[in-house]
Amino acid sequence: MSSVPAYIEPEVLKIATKTIRQREMTYDGLLVEAFESISDDKLREYFAPKPAADGATAMPTRVRAPRGTAGIQRQFRLDGAQKAWIDGKRAAVSAPSRSALIAAVLRLHLL
Numbered sequence: 518m519s520s521v522p523a524y525i526e527p528e529v530l531k532i533a534t535k536t537i538r539q540r541e542m543t544y545d546g547l548l549v550e551a552f553e554s555i556s557d558d559k560l561r562e563y564f565a566p567k568p569a570a571d572g573a574t575a576m577p578t579r580v581r582a583p584r585g586t587a588g589i590q591r592q593f594r595l596d597g598a599q600k601a602w603i604d605g606k607r608a609a610v611s612a613p614s615r616s617a618l619i620a621a622v623l624r625l626h627l628l
Contacts (some may be wrong), residue, residue, distance in 0.1 A: 521595050521603070523619035524588035532627045533591075545593050551626035552606070560610035563621050588620060600611065 525533065537547055595603070603615055611617035 518594050518596055518610070519600070520592040521615065521619070522590050522592055523593050523616040525623060526588045529620070529627055530589050531626045532589065534620060536627065543594075544591060545595065547604045547626075548593055548623065550569060551622045555622050558609055558622065559625060560606075560612070560618070563625065564611050564613070564617075576594050593619065 526541065530571075533547055534543065537544060538543075541551055606612075607618045610618070612621065
């Protein structure tokens with residue numbers, strides 16, 4: 518087992534903490550549940566580059582890739598197989614980082 522850090526938005530972390538206390542589970546268990554409930558297509562859509570707001574400029578602005586958001590660090594205790602699975606999922610859905618993927622799947626699952 519090793520600790521995998523992820524930066525979770527305060528709003529999502531508050532809901533996650535309430536959920537695990539009510540259901541007597543761990544953050545790791547909630548993460549597994551979240552990955553089971555969110556499809557790869559939904560994650561790909563979440564991480565797809567979004568066009569910048571196009572005002573009245575003559576030249577369109579470049580498309581910006583999504584990035585992780587600021588948040589509170591939470592450590593997830595995962596084994597080697599789980600880390601490898603998350604790394605494969607990160608590549609499959611074009612997430613910018615392991616932390617961004619974990620934060621996104623929890624956000625999509627809880628909100």
